[in-house]
Amino acid sequence: MKKIINKPEDFVDEFVEGILLAHPDLVKTPGDDLRVLVRADAPLTGKVGIVTGGGSGHLPLFKGYVGKGLCSGVAIGNVFSSPSSDQIFEATKAVDGGAGVLYLYGNYGGDVFNFDLAGDLAELEGIETRTVLGRDDVASQPKDRRLDRRGVAGIFFAYKAAGAAAERGDSLDQVAAVAEDVVDHTATMGVGLAPTILPTTGRPSFELPDGEMEIGIGIHGEPGSRRGPLETADEIADHVVGALLEDLGLGEGARVAVLVNGLGATPLEELYLLYRRTHQILAERGIEIVRPYVGEYATSLEMAGASISLLELDDARLQLLDAPALSPFFQER
Amino acid sequence: MKKIINKPEDFVDEFVEGILLAHPDLVKTPGDDLRVLVRADAPLTGKVGIVTGGGSGHLPLFKGYVGKGLCSGVAIGNVFSSPSSDQIFEATKAVDGGAGVLYLYGNYGGDVFNFDLAGDLAELEGIETRTVLGRDDVASQPKDRRLDRRGVAGIFFAYKAAGAAAERGDSLDQVAAVAEDVVDHTATMGVGLAPTILPTTGRPSFELPDGEMEIGIGIHGEPGSRRGPLETADEIADHVVGALLEDLGLGEGARVAVLVNGLGATPLEELYLLYRRTHQILAERGIEIVRPYVGEYATSLEMAGASISLLELDDARLQLLDAPALSPFFQER
Numbered sequence: 001m002k003k004i005i006n007k008p009e010d011f012v013d014e015f016v017e018g019i020l021l022a023h024p025d026l027v028k029t030p031g032d033d034l035r036v037l038v039r040a041d042a043p044l045t046g047k048v049g050i051v052t053g054g055g056s057g058h059l060p061l062f063k064g065y066v067g068k069g070l071c072s073g074v075a076i077g078n079v080f081s082s083p084s085s086d087q088i089f090e091a092t093k094a095v096d097g098g099a100g101v102l103y104l105y106g107n108y109g110g111d112v113f114n115f116d117l118a119g120d121l122a123e124l125e126g127i128e129t130r131t132v133l134g135r136d137d138v139a140s141q142p143k144d145r146r147l148d149r150r151g152v153a154g155i156f157f158a159y160k161a162a163g164a165a166a167e168r169g170d171s172l173d174q175v176a177a178v179a180e181d182v183v184d185h186t187a188t189m190g191v192g193l194a195p196t197i198l199p200t201t202g203r204p205s206f207e208l209p210d211g212e213m214e215i216g217i218g219i220h221g222e223p224g225s226r227r228g229p230l231e232t233a234d235e236i237a238d239h240v241v242g243a244l245l246e247d248l249g250l251g252e253g254a255r256v257a258v259l260v261n262g263l264g265a266t267p268l269e270e271l272y273l274l275y276r277r278t279h280q281i282l283a284e285r286g287i288e289i290v291r292p293y294v295g296e297y298a299t300s301l302e303m304a305g306a307s308i309s310l311l312e313l314d315d316a317r318l319q320l321l322d323a324p325a326l327s328p329f330f331q332e333r
Numbered sequence: 334m335k336k337i338i339n340k341p342e343d344f345v346d347e348f349v350e351g352i353l354l355a356h357p358d359l360v361k362t363p364g365d366d367l368r369v370l371v372r373a374d375a376p377l378t379g380k381v382g383i384v385t386g387g388g389s390g391h392l393p394l395f396k397g398y399v400g401k402g403l404c405s406g407v408a409i410g411n412v413f414s415s416p417s418s419d420q421i422f423e424a425t426k427a428v429d430g431g432a433g434v435l436y437l438y439g440n441y442g443g444d445v446f447n448f449d450l451a452g453d454l455a456e457l458e459g460i461e462t463r464t465v466l467g468r469d470d471v472a473s474q475p476k477d478r479r480l481d482r483r484g485v486a487g488i489f490f491a492y493k494a495a496g497a498a499a500e501r502g503d504s505l506d507q508v509a510a511v512a513e514d515v516v517d518h519t520a521t522m523g524v525g526l527a528p529t530i531l532p533t534t535g536r537p538s539f540e541l542p543d544g545e546m547e548i549g550i551g552i553h554g555e556p557g558s559r560r561g562p563l564e565t566a567d568e569i570a571d572h573v574v575g576a577l578l579e580d581l582g583l584g585e586g587a588r589v590a591v592l593v594n595g596l597g598a599t600p601l602e603e604l605y606l607l608y609r610r611t612h613q614i615l616a617e618r619g620i621e622i623v624r625p626y627v628g629e630y631a632t633s634l635e636m637a638g639a640s641i642s643l644l645e646l647d648d649a650r651l652q653l654l655d656a657p658a659l660s661p662f663f664q665e666r
Contacts, residue, residue, distance in 0.1 A: 018605030
């Protein structure tokens with residue numbers, strides 16, 4: 001196991017400690033539990049709080065998006081495991097500024113269970129909550145079951161937009177509507193080339209014969225829609241972008257934001273090859289890329305592979321995307 | 334070979350094309366050659382230009398640091414190969430604003446040869462140049478041969494400081510002195526866990542038995558100072574930071590900037606484990622980390638491993654580090 005770690009069971013606490021030591025001006029733990037992080041200036045009186053969370057191993061997801069104009073707090077689970085309802089509840093209390101709290105996270109069973117439980121606890125304390133689920137992975141379910149889709153890298157767009165809405169003083173219902181609207185107009189598909197090795201078990205997150213790839217793979221190595229010989233960068237982009245455009249029903253005249261995301265071990269050079277072809281495909285179809293994002297936004301430890309996300313833009317979404325933001329891993333001027 | 338690429342021989346041109354398509358507001362090619370990139374607003378009349386360059390495969394090095402408050406231009410070689418003197422010369426002419434051009438790049442034979450040749454060509458055209466070499470890799474040569482050391486991730490600090498000096502209008506001699514001063518106070522050491530596979534040859538960049546690591550490895554897989562069983566994150570940090578402190582002669586009361594850099598395939602989580610221990614070691618010795626940088630700043634495609642760099646700070650260096658900068662891969666407000 002080629003990892004730079006100490007004891008596997010200390011992995012999560014120790015990297016969170018590293019984040020806290022590196023960015024004390026941006027994030028803090030409200031109590032004693034290292035698994036709960038909130039922005040350093042939380043709570044913001046009169047403003048809606050946004051709490052996210054999920055399993056570890058996806059940096060900069062989720063902890064990296066806690067900050068100004070993004071999420072207000074995060075509950076941190078073990079690698080690929082949900083945080084507890086107590087941790088989510090603690091984050092909720094720490095970011096509550098009296099205007100309610102939005103739960104915004106990816107659609108996974110354990111997370112949904114624990115966030116719902118935390119929401120019940122919050123209600124007993126008089127904190128109003130709403131829930132919006134990231135469900136952008138088009139390969140995880142067909143379109144007629146889109147509400148059951150998993151959430152992957154595209155949740156970045158929802159964080160950015162909902163965070164901007166909360167920052168400008170929108171109400172809880174308005175912030176939730178912004179997040180829902182962005183989720184509804186976001187689609188992602190990934191391709192996996194090689195698995196990660198889980199630090200605690202030493203096991204690979206999935207099995208894949210040499211020279212093969214899996215189209216539609218999830219960020220925990222969940223099976224995709226198709227497995228086959230490794231294709232070229234252009235072929236992969238053709239397949240993925242074609243599926244995304246069909247899913248979102250986008251054609252000539254549309255404007256989009258594009259996120260080409262590395263899953264951990266894939267070099268930035270290869271992400272720019274995918275971006276290049278994505279740009280060509282969209283230009284051919286008369287679709288304008290208004291905002292490009294290329295880099296590691298949601299990973300799966302050292303999994304090799306990438307995902308492409310599209311967000312259909314209108315003026316309102318673009319304005320929220322361009323609003324200022326500052327967190328340990330993302331800033332927008 | 335698990336890579337998302339098209340034809341290996343098109344790899345470099347295609348990812349540069351991707352960068353140009355994604356960031357037309359920040360960078361441009363002055364002519365027809367995709368291997369020469371300059372900032373979109375080049376040349377800046379009356380200001381010193383800074384040209385860097387080197388082999389490809391190290392993103393965000395070098396292309397990622399072309400922009401406001403950083404380098405003015407870059408000449409781009411094939412993977413792990415020097416750019417040509419013609420390409421460097423073309424970059425030089427494109428960024429020349431009449432105040433001269435600093436060549437700032439890593440100390441590798443091929444690069445030195447071609448940059449020197451380009452400098453001769455520039456002189457014939459009446460463009461004054463100076464050269465400062467990144468040579469921060471303490472494992473590549475002992476301290477009494479420090480001028481022969483290779484340049485690795487620590488060149489980021491020199492880009493940042495020299496770029497800020499050029500932006501504020503310093504003369505060529507002053508910008509060169511700033512770069513030299515930062516190089517003189519920077520030390521880096523890396524550790525390699527697994528090689529990259531070169532896209533053109535399909536060969537690994539170095540050989541390493543399973544379960545071993547190489548301390549002091551270079552960013553092309555050059556041999557380090559010691560090979561042995563893989564240690565824990567804390568042991569690696571103890572060894573590396575200890576060597577850096579001794580090399581720089583730092584003790585109680587010193588102030589430093591720290592760069593924990595991923596070499597490609599190592600997850601951000603593991604970089605934060607290294608940062609955590611680095612912070613602890615420095616705190617124990619009464620050394621203050623004034624600016625922490627954690628992420629991928631200089632890679633070797635999908636090589637597994639990391640490096641730690643220290644820059645000793647004084648007020649002048651800190652001010653330059655904090656000056657505004659904006660490039661495709663780095664921004665400072």
